[in-house]
Amino acid sequence: MTVGRLGALRDKRFRRLFAGQALSNFGDSALYLTLGIWAKTLTGSSAAAGGVFLALAVPTLFAPLAGHLADRVRRKTLLITVNAITALIVLSLIFVRSRDELWLIYTVAFCYGASFDLLSAAGAGLRKDILRGEDLASANAALQMASQGLRVLSPLAGAGLFVVFGGPSVAIFDAITFLAAILATASLRVTESEPDKTHGSFWRDTTEGFRHIRAVPLLTQLSLVSAIAFSVIGVSETVIYAVVGQGLHRPPSFMGVVMSVQGGGSIASALTAAYLMRRAGAARTVGLALGCFALAAVFCTTGSLPVVLAGAILDGTGVVWLTVGLATAMQKHTPPRLQGRVSAAATTLLITPQTLSIAAGAALISVVSYRLLLLVMAVIIGACAAWLLTRPAAPPDKVTDAAPWRSPRGRGLRRRPGEPVPDAAQEITPAS
DSSP states (O other): TTTTTGGGGGSSHHHHHHHHHHHHHHHHHHHHHHHHHHHHHHHHHHHHHHHHHHHHHHGGHHHHHHHHHHHHHHHHHHHHHHHHHHHHHHHHGGOOGGGGGGGHHHHHHHHHHHHHHHHHHHHHHHHHHHGGGGGGGHHHHHIIIIIIIGGHHHHHHHHHHHHHOHHHHHHHHHHHHHHHHHHHHHHHHOOOOOOOOOHHHHHHHTTHHHHHHHHHHHHHHHHHHHHHHHHHHHTTTHHHHEEEEESSSSOOHHHHHHHHHHHHHHHHHHHHHHHHHHHHHHHHHHHHHHHHHHHHHHHHHHHHHHHHHHHHHHHHHHHHHHHHHHHHHHHHHHHGGGHHHHHHHHHHHHHHHHHHHHHHHHHHHSSOHHHHHHHHHHHHHHHHHHHHHHHHHOEEEEEEOOOOOEOSSSEEEEOOTTOOOOGGSSSSOOOO
């Protein structure tokens, strides 16, 4: 990884934010995997393990509320507060001793999902305040490298701590890593864009992110096609345990190896994501990511360890390209006042169908062959990939605000179609 390849790292404030979040993500990814292994170990059920990821995803149904809050308050303060509260919630896992406390694992997973929605919405807006528009793709790529690439080590660390010292040790480790994110965010000197002070009806204000996405054809296409793909992607959260157990005949802790290999694919793809965005555009970048997911699903049907691990590499590649393509498009083509709500709306549009598919996977895994589920996934995701690769929507010429904006006194000043948004017409120059 070099500063030249990931241009956002030229900004010392982003470097500090990146370092803190990387350490925090290390603990997060260790815990994510451990929660599933923990549930499977306590119950012996792949469905119980899949239920952990269902609990993580359910809060996304309420993500628009998180986005609304992120646009109404100082994002830096929100990030620090949410990280501190989440660390305390994670520490409650030290009380899990048997399957009787399985409900506590699900409760912590649910709170973790809610925390992710708030951090994601606030973080998207803060990065736009810190960085120039052309550096957003490289910033998202760097953060994805930290989040996904660290899976080379963090799953092994999490699984290792779990096997040697038990689940509570992983919870304590993760809670400590939250401190890195808190300190890094607190040390930032940045002139934030002003929180949105306009007020209409609560419903209209909360759903402005959805209306903006609908008004921009590129964002509409990315959201719609990705939502269709995510309506089956969630099945993999449960199926992967069957792949490891029934296909590879390995114990649940072997998931640490699979996730580590996936992280290796993420490292290479993060280094190429910004370049791919410049050359192929957001739509085709997401299309290539979905193509990786489809091919990985096919690979996982084989029962061959080398082929399944190759599928894990493709999964790691797809996660980074998809996230960078979607996140960068949403940030670049959205005015500052709507960053939180658009980020939350996009998350809701994707994770809601994923949540339903996680539930479907947990229900179907006991009665349907995991190989058949993987093949269905491959067909649907492959069709979505073909759509984006062959018929990509063009990006808009200017950043516009699809919703009416208001004067300081609250009188509606309705924007004409195509008119630039006043607060997005000029670039924000944050303090050094």
